[in-house]
Amino acid sequence: MSRLLCRLEDIPDGEGRGFEGDADGDGIFVVRHGDRAYGYVNSCPHAASPLDWVENQFMSLDKSHILCATHGAEFRIEDGFCVLGPCSGQSLVPVPVSVRDGDVVLG
């Protein structure tokens, strides 16, 4: 089953946006990188905090990495691998997100 999250154009290029997850789970977020969208569970592998200290602020200053605002871990956009910070070598949990006719779709 799939779920429409938003239009790709609703997420500025290089930014992220949070969404509710499943009923019993953490929230999720989607990062837009050009025409692509990448989805992850909004829970840092370090201390399981949501990554966005300020709502929908998921990116490092230069927009090159996903940033956990709690203790500063940075993750690659394309696979969620942590390259810097207290959970280096761990990864965000991916969620299946795709872009279909400009719609960002989960599942």
Ligand code: FES
């Ligand atoms: S909870 Fe994300 S870096 Fe500590």
